[in-house]
Structures are given as structure tokens and as C-alpha cells.
Amino acid sequence: MSLYFRYLLILFKSQMQYRTSFWLLTFGQFFIPLAVFAGLYFLFEQFGQIKGWQFFEVALCFAVIHMAFSISECFARGFDSFSSLIINGEFDRLLVRPRNSVLQVLGSKFEFTRFGRLVQSMIVLIWATSNLMIDWNLMRILTLCLMILSGVLIFAGIYILAATMCFWTVQGLEIANIFTDGGREMAQYPLNIYHKWVVKFFTYVIPFGTVNYLPLLYLLGKNEGNDWLYMIMPVLGSLFIFPCLIVWSIGVRHYRSTGS
Template identity: 65%
Template sequence: MRLYFKYMAIHFKSQMQYRASFWLLTLGQFLVPFTVFAGLYLMFERFGQLQGWGFFEVAMCFGVVHLSFALSEFFARGFDAFSSLVVTGEFDRLLVRPRSAALQVLGSKFDFSRFGRMLQGAAVLAWAVYGSNVEWTAAKAATLALMVAGGAFVFTGIFILGATLSFWTVQGLETVNVFTDGGREMSKYPLTIYEKWVTGLFTFVIPFGLVSYLPLLYILGRPPGGPDALYVLMPLGGALFLLPCLLVWRFGVRRYRSTGS
């Protein structure tokens, strides 16, 4: 971890060489996602509810998902941009160093302007928590924190799977965005509004439902059944999802052949 934080410090110093550009980018990352949130707000202004869900309830789901995505983009940006390392042959250099390839890829890119998007997600989440009628307990607060962390793990796992595909395709595939950007946009709403096969895919295969929708039902006091502890622990499914993604990554590294760049 000491090496990881050194990578982070180096990237931060390099980006702060152009401070005006950095702060403008951060401001843009903070303001631009509000256009999406404005669409959500206007929809509820017009229709009042969404299949029995109120504005602040959906806003809480929105805030969790967007904050999770921003955290993953910040800490795992190296995997999202990994194909460039394969194309240029830079990944060969990483392999001959006496450190984990995954750690070096994580440390290869940090975009500190994403901090603006984190603030935006946190602001929406704080407003939703304040405006909701939830009777907060320590267990519910812990569940909310685990939802954010679990969502970040899920997005990171998808970034890792997309990076692994680059070992065979060289260039990154835009189809991966179906599960990153598409998963983010889909999971900011309750899963019950979608077809059953979509709900099943994004609950049992890519566990967005385990880190957002189902724990949120417990927080709102409307769980479909089962012990409360089960819903508190459900967001840990995001961390479990990360394990097979890392195994697939190791499989890809072992079969990597240099591009010869």
C-alpha cells in the first residue's frame, strides 16, 4: 500500500502543475452529472412517484450508485484505461518489475478531477438521507456505507474484466460500457421497474441489486422477508464479485503475448 500511495502522490503532483485546468475540470465533474439528476427531479415533479417509490427514496439509490461509480473511477481508473498500456507495449515493462501487475495497473492512472463527481454523489445522497422518513439506526447507517463500498467493488470488477479482454482484443471494447455506464444508469432506479430477466442478470450475475436495491428496501423498512442481518451483509456481495474478476485477470496475464510495440 505504501507503493500505491506513492503512485497516487506522483499523479497528484503532476496534475497540480496546471492548477487552473485541474480546478475547472473538477468543477465540470461536479456540475455536469447534475443534469442527469435534474432529469430525475423533473420526472418526479411531473408524475409524483415511480411505482410507489418517492423522490427521496429514488434519490438515495441515485446517490449511492453515482458515489460508488465515482470512487471506482478514481481508484481503479488504471484498469479502465488499461488497453492503452497493451497497445503501446507499456504493459511489458510492468511485467518485469518485482511488484504485482494489478497493483501497478491500479497506480498507472489517477484522475483527481473525479473528486468533483464524488462530491456531487455525496451531496445528492446527503440530501436524500435528510429528506427521507427513515428512522436511522446504527445497522441502517452501516448498511448505507456498505452499499457505497460494495457498489465501488462491483464497478471495479467490471473494469478489471474489461481490461482482461484487452489481452485478446488489444483495443478496449465499447461493449463493456453496457455494464459500467449502462449498469450505473439502470441501477439508480428500483429494479422492479425492469423486466424479470434484467433484474435477475443485475442481481445474480452482476450484483448491482445486492449492493443497491435489496439493502435499500431494508433501510426503507420494506424488506420482502428474511432476517435483517441478511440485508445488512448483502452489499458484501460486491467484494465477493471482485474475487472471480481478479482470477480472470490472472488467467489473462498468464496468457498475455506482447504486442511487439
């Protein structure tokens, strides 16, 4: 982890060499999800509720998934832009270093400007929770934190899977955006507003349902059955990262050097 934080510090210093550009990009990133949230607000202004979900309940769901996405986009950006390492032959250099390839790819790129998105999502989170009658206790606070952490790991897992495909395709596949950007847009609403096959896919295959829906029911007091089952759902969703790492290791073993 000390090496990882060294990567962070070096890249942060390099990005701060152009401070005006950095702050302008961060400021711009603040307004990107704000426009999406404005659309959400006007939707509820028009219809009042969606399948029994009120505005602030969906706003909480929105805040959690966008916080998870912004954090993963910041810290897992190396996998999102991994195709450039393959094309330029720089991945060969990573492989000869005595450190794990996952750590080195994570440390190859950070997008600190994405903190603008994170700040906006935090504001929405505070606004939503202050307008919801939630009986906050230690377990609910822990569940909320696990929801965000699980979302980060799920998005990071998708980035890893997309990066692994570059070992065979060289170029990154745009289809991966269906599950990153598309997954973010889909998961900003509770899953039960969609068709059943969508709910099943995004619960058992790509487990966004363990982040934005099942534990959300517990937070809002809408769950039926054992509270503990709903509380540990984010932990179960976090396990998604492990098969992604296994697929990555398979891809690394099948990688053929550029020879340059």
C-alpha cells in the same frame, strides 16, 4: 499499500502542475451528474412516484450508485484505459517489476477530477437522507457504507474484465460501457421497476441489486423477512471482484509480449 499511496501522491502532484485545468475539469465533473439528477427530479415532478417509489427514496439510490461510480472511476481508471498500456508496450515494463500487476495497473492512472462527481453525489445523499424518515442506527449506517463500497468493487470488477479482454483484442471493447456507464444509469433506480429478466441478471450475474435495491429496502424499512439477510447483501455483492481477478490472472498468463 505504501507503494500504492506513493503512486497516488506522484500522480496527484503531476495533475496539480496545471491547477487551473484541474479545477475546471473538477468543476465540470460536478455538473455532469447534476444534469442527470435534474432529469430525475423533473420526472418525479411530472409523475409523482414510480412503482411506489417516492422521489427522495430514488434520490438515495441515485446518490449511492453515483458515489460508487465516481470513486471507482477515480481509483480504477488504470484498468479503464488499460488498452493504451498494451498498444504502447508499457505493460511489458510492469511485468518485469517485482510487484503485483493489479497494483501497478491501479497505480498507472488516477482521475482526481472525478471528485467533482463525488461531491455532487454526497450533496444528493445528504439531501435525500434528511428528507427520509429513516431510523438511523449503527447497523443502518454500516449498511449504507457497505452499499457504497460494494458498488465501488463491482464497478472496479467490470473495469478489470474489460481490461482483460485487451489481452486478446488489444483495443478496448465499447461493449464494456454497457455495464459501466449503462449499469450506472440503470442502477440509479430501484431494480424492481424493470423487467424480471433484468432484475435477475443484475442481481445474480452483475450484482448491482445487492447495492441499490435489496439493502435499500432495509434502510427504508420496506424489507420482508430477516433484516440481517438484507444487510449482508452488499458483502455478497462485493465477492464479484474475486472472479474478475481470477479472469485477470488468466489473461496475464496468456499475454504475449510486444517484443519491443
